[in-house]
Amino acid sequence: MNRLQHRDFLKETDFTPEDLTYLLDLAANLKQAKKVRREPKFLRDRNIVILFEKDSTRTRCSFEVAAYDQGANITYLGPSGSQMGKKESLADTARVLSRFYDGIEYRGFGQERVEALAEHSSVPVWNGLTNEWHPTQLLADMLTMRECCPKPLNRQTMAYLGDARYNMGNSLMVGSALLGLDFRSVAPKALWTSDEVYEVACQIASKTGARISRTESVEDGVRGCDFLSTDVWVSMGEPDDVWKERIELLTPYRITEETMRQTGNDDCKFLHCLPSFHNRSTAMGEEIFQRFGIDCMEVNDDVFESPRNMAFEEAENRLHTIKAVMVATLADEPLVFEENIA
Ligand code: CP
Ligand code: NVA
Structure with a gap:
């Protein structure tokens, strides 16, 4: 079983140093494999839904491109146009979406909202930013720091x-x-x-x-x-x-x-x-x-x-690290890369 298989990704305090390092290493491998056009598709035919109650460029596009790269299908639901949070509770939304999808991303307001989704979902839930935590951004920042120092x-x-x-x-x-x-x-x-x-x-x-x-x-x-x-x-x-x-x-x-x-x-x-x-x-x-x-x-x-500005490297790394989170929590096969991709 892969290290983080079936886990949610909600906030840093849920993880160990080894978990985070594992995700950074996986992101680095996925990044390199994409660069040389030898990216293995670990998420073929999986279905992903991404829920945004706040705006986004990087996070939304990272989830979408990561899904395409990995062979998964993806549905975007924005702040309006679904029943979520208005006519339907987050608990019921989670129970419905778990029947359709293999993974759920949520960006919105209080952390309790993404925690409620996760509690009632039978598939992994990923936090794409709440008021309190932005854990996928943290991974991108740390990958960037590893690369440029x-x-x-x-x-x-x-x-x-x-x-x-x-x-x-x-x-x-x-x-x-x-x-x-x-x-x-x-x-x-x-x-x-x-x-x-x-x-x-x-x-x-x-x-x-x-x-x-x-x-x-x-x-x-x-x-x-x-x-x-x-x-x-x-x-x-x-x-x-x-x-x-x-x-x-x-x-x-x-x-x-x-x-x-x-x-x-x-060099700062x-x-x-x-x-x-x-x-x-x-x-x-x-x-x-x-x-x-x-x-x-x-x-x-x-x-x-x-x-000195590494913010655009950091932005690119949102893609590779978000892909790592999806692959680590969803893939059911061993995460093997071709040799000599470096
Ligand atoms: N950094 C970040 O989360 O950017 P977006 O709001 O564009 O997703
Ligand atoms: N603190 C900012 C982060 C944006 C990515 C916000 O929540 O708007």
Whole structure:
């Protein structure tokens, strides 16, 4: 039986370091096999459904392309057009969809929603982002870090600057704890990762050798880092009236060339799960920049348009890591690759 066969993929705290490393290795093999056009199809004729109560580009396209690459069929259900959550409970939706499909992806609001789907589903359920966790993004980030830093993950140092109470702040902290990193969560105290998540991460770190910290000081947080990471300042589903306060709180935490210099590491790279507000080039960016009279949010163009930016490698790795999650949890044959694909 494959290591994670029949398992759900809901949040990092459900997994061991070995599980995550197994998924990263599998993603690296799938990526390489696709590159040389010798990708084995482990999911032929499987049926996948992806449920999105929030918007998506990368996650949706990754699930769809991964399914096509692996020979599976896929159905997309968006925020409207199905009975889910309105006329039909998540529990009933899960029981119905389990009769049609071999795997269910869900992106939406509270973590309890994806947990409810999983509880009532007889097939694996994968979390494509909730308010609290973004575990498929964590895998893509760690694969990218493995690829573009010569040190192993357990010798790498990363700082996350931004709203640390939300999905990316939580997933990066617990994922880093599992994989043995030196991880610094850098934010004003009002936006710190909850004590609950921090304590879980510290407990994991005491076994893996990771170092997990929270600090308000950008200078202390970024010193010596191999990677600086950030996220949008206002996440999907948050009310519009939080922008003013968030901008005031987070402006000192934006990532500029100066922040990069403060790391003291010329090779330090930039990560961002995307989408990002690095300039005014989107309708929403233009509106926010104008409304608040600012010219930069979480990262500026100097960093975003520089060779330090690994966000597009990270975006590509969403495909390979999401494919690994689907293959690991669904495939019922041994995951054998042709020799010499490297
Ligand atoms: N990073 C990420 O989840 O992107 P999407 O919202 O486009 O899926
Ligand atoms: N924190 C962001 C992540 C987007 C991928 C959000 O939830 O909107």
